[in-house]
Amino acid sequence: MPDLPILPDPDDPRLTRPVEAVDQHGVRQQIRVVEERPLTIYLNSQEIVTAMTIGDHPEFLAVGYLRNQGMLLDADEITGVSFDDEVAAVVVRTARATDYEDKLQRKTRTSGCAVGTVFGDMMEGLEGLTLPDAPVRTSDLYALAHRINTLPSLYLAAGAIHGTVLCQGPEVLVYMEDVGRHNAVDKIAGWMRLQGVAGGDKILYTTGRLTSEMVIKTALMGIPVLASRSGFTAWGVEIARQIGLTLIGRMRGQRFLCLAGEARLQRDADPGRAPEEPRGARRKGAADG
C-alpha cells in the first residue's frame, strides 16, 4: 500500500492542450482541452489493440487492459513492461508464450451473435467467481464521496473525462482519469496487478454510469463494491445481483441508492450528518457513460 494516494496531475502539460475559444460575447480566451492519443498495446510479439487515452500511466493501462480482457492471467509472470513514446506503444512481456489471434478474430465474429451468447460472452471469466462478504460502512461511503469530490482532478480543470477511484475503508488509494470510458478502471486494474494488491477489501468508485461492463470489470478485479454518483442500467443491476456485487448509485450528498448486494451495507452513519456536496461536485457526475 502506498503511504500517499496516487492522484491525477491536472498540471501535467501532456494531458491537456491550450486551445483558443471565443465565448458568447465574442471574447477570445484560451481554454484547456484534454488530449486523446492512441496507445497501441502489445502482449509479447502480438499487437492486441489501440486504445484512445490521455496518455498518463501507459504501463498500468496496458497491464490492466490485458488483465481485464483475460489475456494476462493472475498466474502469469510479467517479465517486462516497456513504453515507447515515439511509436506510442506499450509491450507487456510474460514468461508464458501467448497467442490470442483467435480471440482477436472472435471480437468481430461474436460481435454479431445471438442475445444469449452476447450475455454469455460478457459473463466470460465470471463463472465460479465469488466476491468476499466484506462489510461496507455507510460512514466510509460518505467520507469517500466527500473526499473524492474535493480532490484535484483533470475533470475540474478541463472536463470531458472519466474518473475511477480505488478505495479501502475511508481511504483513497488510487485515482485515475481518462477520456476512454474504460481506460480509467483498466489503469487501476494494472496498478493492482503490478503492485500485487488484492481487491477483496476494496471499494471502487466511478464518476460514470453503472453499466454491465463496469460491473463486470469490477468483479473481475475481485472488488465486491461498486459506487457512483451516476445512474444504473438494467443489465448492470442484473449482473451485479447474479454475481453478488454491492451496487450503489446516485450518491449525492447524504443520498444514495443500493440496487444489489445490500447485505454488505453497515448503516453506521446518520445520513442527516453526511457532508453536503461542495459546489462543482455536481459537475463530477457529468463524466458519465
Place this chain on the structure above:
Amino acid sequence: MPDLPILPDPDDPRLTRPVEAVDQHGVRQQIRVVEERPLTIYLNSQEIVTAMTIGDHPEFLAVGYLRNQGMLLDADEITGVSFDDEVAAVVVRTARATDYEDKLQRKTRTSGCAVGTVFGDMMEGLEGLTLPDAPVRTSDLYALAHRINTLPSLYLAAGAIHGTVLCQGPEVLVYMEDVGRHNAVDKIAGWMRLQGVAGGDKILYTTGRLTSEMVIKTALMGIPVLASRSGFTAWGVEIARQIGLTLIGRMRGQRFLCLAGEARLQRDADPGRAPEEPRGARRKGAADG
C-alpha cells in the same frame, strides 16, 4: 419535414424496467432503470454488428449505423428494412449486392495500427467533404438549448442515457436517446436517410462530449454545426477545424464557447437576455461520454 418533432417516449414500458432499490435510510422503493438490449444488424445476408441499445427505433439505428460506417451509400437503393423482435435483429436490404467481410476483419486488424493510420481511418470518408456556410444565429442556439432542456426525456425519467437532437433554426425536428454512446446519433442519421432529409441547414445538439467520433459522425451526416452542454477533447477540436465544422460547447444558460467554425456564428441575441436554465437541466449534462 414532420409537423411535430419526434420525441423520446419516457412512458414506453419497453425502455425502462422497474427495480427495487433501498435508499440511505434503508427504505425500499422502486426506481426505473433504462434497458440495454442487444440488437444485431444485418446488411443483406451479412451480419455486421450487435449494438447494445434501449431498443426503440431499431430500423433507424440499423440504417444510421450502416450509413455512418460507410457500408450504406447515399446512392444505394434501400429495398427493405425489417426488424424481428424475437431474435432481436434488423435486416437492411439494398439493390446493390454488398460484402464487407474485409472491412469487418479490418476492424480487428486496424485496431492495432500506428497513430497516422488510426487518424487516417477516423478521417475515412471525410476527404473532399465540404460543409455549407449556413449561418447559425445565437438566438436559435439559445432557443434550442432552452427547448431541449425542458422537453420530456428518458434521461429525466431514468438517467444513465445519452441524447442527440436534430434541429433546424430554432425548431427541434428529432430527439433520440440511447444507452449506447453513438446509437442516439446513428438513429438520427437513419431517420434522415429514410426520410431523405439533408443535413446542410441543420444543427446537431448532443448531451455528450464533443469527441473526435461525434465530430466525424456529424460531418458524415452533412451537418455543419455541432453543439453541446458538455466539454471538448483535443482531437474533436482539431478535426472540426480541419473540416470546417462549427463546434460549440459548454452551453449553459447564456454561456457557450465556440472552438471551431466561428465564421458561421451570427450574434443576433443579447446573451444577457438568454433564458436561464431550468432546474434539473444541469443533470442533462450528466449524459456525457
